[in-house]
Amino acid sequence: MTKAAQLVRAANDLPRCGDEYELCNSFCAFTTFVEQQETRMRLMLTTLMRNTGCPTRLPTLDSNVEEYLERIIMVDDHVVERANLCSQGIVMDELDRAGRDDVAELPKTVIGAESTRKR
Secondary structure, eight states: OHHHHHHHHHHHHSOOTTSSOHHHHTSHHHHHHHHHHHHHHHHHHHHHHHHTTOOOOOOOTTSOHHHHHHHHHHHHHHHHHHHHHHHHHHHHHHHHHHOSSSOOOOOOOOOSOOOOOOO
């Protein structure tokens, strides 16, 4: 999610009509490109929010950066919460399978990756 927030910040840093970038804005191809990229990023963020099952929507295009970042943080919190619930569900399933008297082995977190090549 931090990548999405960085993308929104970068998009908002791009020159817009009315800013001090009259030379860039004088080229209609540049203005069209900026608008296309804004639309593209907005669609990607909307798809991300829909795929994560987040109940919030993106603000309108004329909204400020803080509102975008607030919504992205809400989505990030939602995804982390769902991941925590999923991992807790796995642990609870392991405890149920092990029975009450047995000691359950919880899944270990693998931090590094080993080589798959045979020597």
